[in-house]
Every structure is written in C-alpha cells, then in structure tokens.
Amino acid sequence: MNSDVIITVKDLVKTYNGHTAVDGVSFEIKRGEILGLLGPNGAGKSTIISILCCLLEPTRGRVLIDGFDIHDDSTQIKKVIGVVPQEISLYPTLTARENLVFYGRIYGLSGRALKTRVETLLDMVGLTERGNDLLEGFSGGMKRRINIAAALLHEPRILFLDEPSTGVDPQSRRRIYDTIQDLNRRGMTVLLTTHQMEDAEKLCHRIAIMDKGKMIALDTLGGLLKMVGESDMIHIAAPEILPGPVEAIQNLPIVQKVSLDRGNMTIQLVRGRESLAGIIELLISSGTRVESIRITEPDLETLFLHLTGTKLRG
Ligand SMILES: Nc1ncnc2c1ncn2[C@@H]1O[C@H](COP(=O)(O)OP(=O)(O)OP(=O)(O)O)[C@@H](O)[C@H]1O
Ligand SMILES: [Mg+2]
Structure with missing residues (x-):
C-alpha cells in the first residue's frame, strides 16, 4: 500500500x-x-x-x-x-x-x-x-x-x-x-x-x-x-439593445457567443470579470441604457447539472 x-x-x-x-x-x-x-x-x-x-x-x-x-x-x-x-x-x-x-x-x-x-x-x-x-x-x-x-x-x-x-x-x-x-x-x-x-x-x-x-x-x-469548461456568462438587461453594439461585442476575441432574448443579452466568454468594464463601456458609449448586469462563473452546481442533468439543490 x-x-x-x-x-x-x-x-x-x-x-x-x-x-x-x-x-x-x-x-x-x-x-x-x-x-x-x-x-x-x-x-x-x-x-x-x-x-x-x-x-x-x-x-x-x-x-x-x-x-x-x-x-x-x-x-x-x-x-x-x-x-x-x-x-x-x-x-x-x-x-x-x-x-x-x-x-x-x-x-x-x-x-x-x-x-x-x-x-x-x-x-x-x-x-x-x-x-x-x-x-x-x-x-x-x-x-x-x-x-x-x-x-x-x-x-x-x-x-x-x-x-x-x-x-x-x-x-x-x-x-x-x-x-x-x-x-x-x-x-x-x-x-x-x-x-x-x-x-x-x-x-x-x-x-x-x-x-x-x-x-x-x-x-x-x-x-x-x-470539466464544465472555462466559460463565464455575463447577463445584461436593457430596454433596447441595438445591433451595432451587439456586433461589436460579438467581435471581441474573448467572446464565444452572444444570445439575445428581448431585453436580455447573455454573453458567453472567457475571463468575464476582467472584460466586464470594457463591455459596459462599449454599451454605454453606443447609447444603450443598461438596467442590470450579472456575471456567473462555473461552479459545482453547474458541474452537477452538467454531469447529471439535475440540480444539486432539489
Ligand atoms: N437503514 C436503512 N434502511 C433502508 N434504506 C436506507 C437505510 N439507510 C439509508 N437508506 C437508503 O439508502 C440511500 C442512501 O442513503 P444515505 O443516508 O446514505 O444518503 P445521504 O447521501 O447521506 O443523504 P442525506 O443527504 O439525506 O443525508 C437512500 O435511498 C436511503 O433511503
Ligand atoms: Mg446523510
């Protein structure tokens, strides 16, 4: 042994x-x-x-x-x-x-x-x-x-x-x-x-x-x-999201995917926390009125969901 x-x-x-x-x-x-x-x-x-x-x-x-x-x-x-x-x-x-x-x-x-x-x-x-x-x-x-x-x-x-x-x-x-x-x-x-x-x-x-x-x-x-990958998610709520800034964010090298659902934009990216300031600046300079911002990083809950398809907390 x-x-x-x-x-x-x-x-x-x-x-x-x-x-x-x-x-x-x-x-x-x-x-x-x-x-x-x-x-x-x-x-x-x-x-x-x-x-x-x-x-x-x-x-x-x-x-x-x-x-x-x-x-x-x-x-x-x-x-x-x-x-x-x-x-x-x-x-x-x-x-x-x-x-x-x-x-x-x-x-x-x-x-x-x-x-x-x-x-x-x-x-x-x-x-x-x-x-x-x-x-x-x-x-x-x-x-x-x-x-x-x-x-x-x-x-x-x-x-x-x-x-x-x-x-x-x-x-x-x-x-x-x-x-x-x-x-x-x-x-x-x-x-x-x-x-x-x-x-x-x-x-x-x-x-x-x-x-x-x-x-x-x-x-x-x-x-x-x-095991869940390195991606973070930035969730942004704004009453109006114009195509210009969306495209600009999409073109940032660290950004993997941008999804839009009415007034909500979700950005999947690497090292989200470090890039947050730049993304907000881009939105504000294009005249977007940002209502809320939330960042989520991979955690054990995400991993559990990834491995089993169910939530850890019932
Ligand atoms: N003495 C027992 N007789 C019959 N079934 C049991 C007994 N003890 C545990 N079990 C069953 O075995 C399974 C595992 O139970 P266990 O108590 O080890 O789970 P656990 O991970 O500690 O759960 P918890 O987070 O609720 O403490 C459960 O389905 C439980 O119903
Ligand atoms: Mg127990």
Whole structure:
C-alpha cells in the first residue's frame, strides 16, 4: 500500500432490502487530506461514512483504514477514528462539560487527563464560556461544535464528519471551518459529507461528487470546474439593445457567443470579470441604457447539472 494513502475503498456496495444505496464506489484518501463527499439527499454519503466507521457492514467491497481492514480490525480502527454523526448525539439535560466528561469516560479517560482534554476541546470549539450551560439551551451550531469536540476526546488521526454545517448558523459555521482547518494543519485526515457547495469549495482539498449511490467525479475544485469548461456568462438587461453594439461585442476575441432574448443579452466568454468594464463601456458609449448586469462563473452546481442533468439543490 502506498504510505501516502490512509484510506482505501474498493468496489464498495451496500444494498438495503434490494435497494442499492452505494453502487460500486472506489476511492482513496491521502494522509493529511480533507476529502468531501458532495451530493444530494439519498446519494449514499452517510452510508459510506457508516461503513468506514465500522457501524454498518457493507454488502460487498473492501475498506482499509490506516492499514486495518474493517472486517477484521474494527477495534483497532475505532481507536484511530473520530466520528461526528449527522444526528446530534448529546444529552440535553447535561451541561456541555458534563457531556464531554461522559464521552471521555467511555473512551477510558479519567482524572486530570480527562479534565485537561475537556478544557482544551471546549476552547478549540470556542465554547469555554458556555461549558456549564445545559445542552438543551444551545443553538444547532453550538450543539454541532460540542459534538465535534466529543469526537476528538481520544485524539484520533482521522475525523469523519457527516454534514458538519447542516442546521448551523453562519457564525458557528465559520468556527467549525476554522476548527477543521486547524485540526488538518496539525495532521488530521478528514472525510466529510455535505450537500452544501460552500463546504466543499472552502474546506476540501479534493471533492467527490456522489449521485444515486455512485461516485461520478473526484478531483480538486479546479480540476472539477475544468470539466464544465472555462466559460463565464455575463447577463445584461436593457430596454433596447441595438445591433451595432451587439456586433461589436460579438467581435471581441474573448467572446464565444452572444444570445439575445428581448431585453436580455447573455454573453458567453472567457475571463468575464476582467472584460466586464470594457463591455459596459462599449454599451454605454453606443447609447444603450443598461438596467442590470450579472456575471456567473462555473461552479459545482453547474458541474452537477452538467454531469447529471439535475440540480444539486432539489
Ligand atoms: N437503514 C436503512 N434502511 C433502508 N434504506 C436506507 C437505510 N439507510 C439509508 N437508506 C437508503 O439508502 C440511500 C442512501 O442513503 P444515505 O443516508 O446514505 O444518503 P445521504 O447521501 O447521506 O443523504 P442525506 O443527504 O439525506 O443525508 C437512500 O435511498 C436511503 O433511503
Ligand atoms: Mg446523510
């Protein structure tokens, strides 16, 4: 096995009563990498995480985690992985500190070592001040941050996060991003699932796109966006668009296509942002009254549409 690779998944299949939730998925995660599984509801993301965490038996396929096989060495694997499940698994009537102490004891920690670890983790997720408050009074984002802390008590080398930003306010989301990036800088390998493009774009070194149980693409953000091509779109609304400026824009070397639909002009071009000023100037100098301008660049949503013909957000 290549020592740069910490997780190997080969031909993974999971069927639930005849329904295939994971359909022949293979991928590798490199040591120190943040890999994101991006896909819509029901794509099979949580099923993959559950199998990798040794919580669910696969129907077929092979998974190696840090050299251990999920079939034979689940006890060893559980020592090196931390898991933040999609559903919050904390006790509402205990305080944040008490919850962490409870989970720490499960991992065999006690005494000063446990106390120090709990304080370090409360600080890491930015909730030291709220440590003595009951969980039931916490926001979704704060609960998620405590759930992340709970997964780190035994100092795992690999962290699995299932939908870390679902139901999370923007402030907690930023804090969660910071925590994940900070852990990763200190060597943590991370596998997360999400159906939010922002998580994938901002956090992940590589992104795997999932749909209907299959992994349909896996690459860096840059690599994935190349699959949709390099074109940007400038959308211009104006009450009257004359043939003169349209022709002038059409003749610009960076412009690939101009389409007109009544008062709307769409320009397909490369490096739209850089050329925007020139195009506006051309329109204004020809007397066109521009009402609005919008620029769209290729993103993961465009890619998903390109690959599957359906939208990522249902
Ligand atoms: N315990 C189960 N029994 C039967 N079917 C299941 C079970 N768990 C998941 N499934 C089905 O497997 C498919 C994949 O589910 P999974 O939860 O892995 O998707 P997901 O990508 O995590 O979706 P979400 O974004 O909604 O969390 C779905 O069709 C789901 O209905
Ligand atoms: Mg899920």
